[in-house]
Amino acid sequence: MKYQPCIDQCTSEGTHCEGCGRSHQEITDTKKLVTSVVDFIREHEYENPEEFVDRISKSILKKLQKPA
Template sequence: MKFSPCTGDCTSNKKRCGGCGRSRDEITETQLITKQLVEHLVKYNYSDPENFLENVTKKAIKRSKNAEKK
């Protein structure tokens, strides 16, 4: 499945957003992950948040590829 980011054209369809096509559960989980990342950035007040997020991205991709192999 390919990720479909928010288009800003949200709809109130019961199971899926008509704008991005994602399920309500996926949207909720993505918002939670984003909130947790922001809280972490604020808590530790990194002077280089881009570096932190790049590192997290690389690790997440590597770990997801390893999990797919199992």
């Protein structure tokens, strides 16, 4: 499945958003994930959150390249 970002045309009817095509469950899970990362950054009071986000992004992509 290819990730489709939000295009600010959200709908709540049915099982999928008609704007981006993602399931409402996926959207909810993504929001929880983002909130968790934001809470982590705030808890640790990082002054450079963009560097943290960049680093974990690279780390995630590196781990995804390894066989499961």
